[in-house]
Amino acid sequence: MPEAVLQRAAAEMLDWQGSGMGVMEMSHRGKEFGAICAQAEADLRQLLAVPEDFHVLFMQGGGLGENAIVPMNLSRGGQVDFVVTGSWSVKSHKEAQRYCQAKVIASNADSKHTRMPDPSTWELSADASYVHICSNETIHGVEFQTLPDLAALGSQAPLVIDFSSHVASRSVDWRRVGLAFGGAQKNLGPAGLTLVIVRDDLLGHALDICPSAFNYRTVADNQSMYNTPPTWAIYVAGLTFQWLLQQSEGALTGVAAMEQRNQAKARLLYDFIDASPFYENKVSPDCRSRMNVPFFLVDETRNDDFLSGARDRGLLQLKGHKSVGGMRASIYNAMPLEGVQALVDYMREFERSHA
């Protein structure tokens, strides 16, 4: 979370803008929260340049919830294509099998999820209801640097992207996307809010078994208020949208500024790792994530020492995911360049004293 956002939320905690209430105490149908929610949607649309024919839905259930909600809404019970590139798309494929014929049309499992399968090799089905990718694999640290152009590959199917862990870190080419979903908790705000951005023509085809509260048509028709939305999470995410819109790097603002900053942060860390014989990143350079940087100490017996030294310096949450091991630096939007520099300084010092 950007510190400025936490401070603003703290300052308004007991009394939002003279209303005599904190946001958590408001009716979601009152005029105050209505204004907060409408502003959040408008700011998000501006931030991500969301086209007019897409709906912005504020939902609940997280990324894993969407693994079921997307196929219930979009699959029509038919065939769906999955590109499996890491833990998250593995999970998405597995869950979708309960609702449709979910087929893996490309995978990077043979490389232990360290390379992206080239879209020209994907075995796209002629009749798929949609094609699912995870555009940034949080655990394995692989990211699509450009979204696949399915139309150019001869497919009419809409592309569904799970952009949970890099939303708002780079621009989205909406001409290539039918639906994007993501939990807000990595790059936008507190846990509890799930963002869905979906093209209008994809609504209205939900399976009968789809819960009404998870039917995109119903959610859209009710401006995300069919049932009580996660009001606090929407409010704090809205503050983050405003913070993001205010960011600048030279002439760039908003997401373009974040993209430039995130490139610089990632370059600093990867360049250091690549130049060092003491540390290693195993992901192919052309698909390395800008947000999640898994790395290993070549001598893994020093892992615990590395982590405790990092903790002493306030460098937290560096232990890698248990399925991959080693370390992982998640350098989301709110992490400033100075934070990445502090990590690199520590890594250099640790190497000097242990090499």
Ligand SMILES: *Cc1c(COP(=O)(O)O)cnc(C)c1O
């Ligand atoms: C964190 C994450 C999720 C998690 O979803 P939740 O249900 O919100 O825990 C899904 N997909 C990706 C790519 C993630 O990084």
